[in-house]
Amino acid sequence: MTNDLQELLASVPTGLFINGEFVDAESGSTFEVINPSTGTALAQVAAASASDAQRGFDAVCQAQAEWAATPARERSEILHRTYEYLLEHEDELTLLQSAELGRALADSRAEVAYGAEFFRWFAEEAVRIRGDYRHAPGGDARLVTVRQPVGPCLAITPWNFPLAMGARKIAPALAAGCTIAIKPASKTPLTMLFLAQALREAGLPKGLLSVLPTADSANVSALLEDPRLRKFTFTGSTQVGQELAAQASKRSINTSLELGGNAPYVVFEDADIDAAAKAVAVAKMRGAGQVCIAANRFLVQESIKDEFVERVVKVIQEFTLGPGTAESSDYGPLSGKDQVDKVTELVDDALDHGAQRLLGDSLPEGLDNGGYYYPATVLTNVGEGARIHSEEIFGPVVVVDTFSDEGEALAKANDTQFGLAAYVFTQDMDRALRVAEGIEAGMVAVNKGGLSNAAAPFGGVKESGLGREGGFEGIDEYLETKFIALPL
């Protein structure tokens, strides 16, 4: 652990954030945050009990009416100052994320820029919320619509993008005039607490935001039963999201879900093969593959398979595995032993189904320090029925399959219950658009390995989710349309 990190950790709040203050849990209980690069404790964070969660939610409910009545310009300015604060503290936030997530510094730095951008984008959207005025077709009424904040929100976020997943919910909620209680993942609560501090420094009035870390998530999801809750927004695995959505549906709570993916990465023989191979650096290696939009299934036209695989192996061999906070690391460990076990199981199962492992037999030397490392792996010839074809890998594992023509490429790409992101590589723009339109996914990248942008709608179809975050659409998730009828 560097001195910089020790100094930073001493300054990062570790309490629950309620009513503008960082406070201990009522019982004083805490839980340990582990550094995945070493397997050792990084910090102790206050653990919200069910009654702490209730206290946090009471605070946001009490603050709701006044915030909804606050002029949009004031809401916007607080969000804009938050954006600036996050950029001013880019170095600390980069280091903090890499420490608690184990992710390489360059990836964490990119997330600071991405996460901060949601505050700038929604600061700009806050002042553009508009209604509508029309006449009834029969000429007998005036029809007026207004957009109003949906009301107090509950958010639950995953560990893999500890800043951006919170920012994508908190920024539009506050922009729309909603208050929000949020539970960060227990693996990475420090970044969200840092964000609460940023919002406080930016002038966020007391009570608008509660941050409720806990090791027992049921303490917070119990709030789904609170009759004052108006909105539930979840990012995480499909299984947990669906269970919580079922709970929320009992009271018809407005629900948004950002769930798991199984992205196809389709490379046609007319593609720039070198560019398609290099894009794997982002589509697969970012965050060691622990990204919901990470390419999960590489579908490559038969005629170029060998060349593509050879180039991908070369690209990946350039990546250095090491501690997230080390400047020399291009990718870091997985987030915990649970992830290592899961990826190991999927790869072992693929090998049992006849897979050939071209890379990833063993860890580089010197990484037996208790960290949760998994080597970048390339598999080909994985037999049918292997779990790795249908399950989200969430690790640095490239699985290459082939197709013969466009029809088969589309059929294979769509042969999944997920529909978050997809990638297409071809130099034929007609084909690119045809395939992009035919793929069952919420987002398609053409000839590039990344697609996230605060100005674009992020979200999935099928079992990858409901609703969109970011873009013009992102604020709609936190607004209700009210219709007011007037005589003509």
Ligand code: NAD
């Ligand atoms: P997860 O579903 O295990 O956990 C997500 C959040 O839910 C965490 O805060 C966790 O503590 C909480 N949680 C878990 N069980 C709960 C329960 N029974 N009640 C209440 N809360 C509960 O997911 P994860 O492992 O943190 O994140 C990885 C998953 O998230 C992957 O599937 C990934 O694809 C998905 N993800 C999706 C997006 C997207 O935008 N679609 C973005 C990032 C991650």
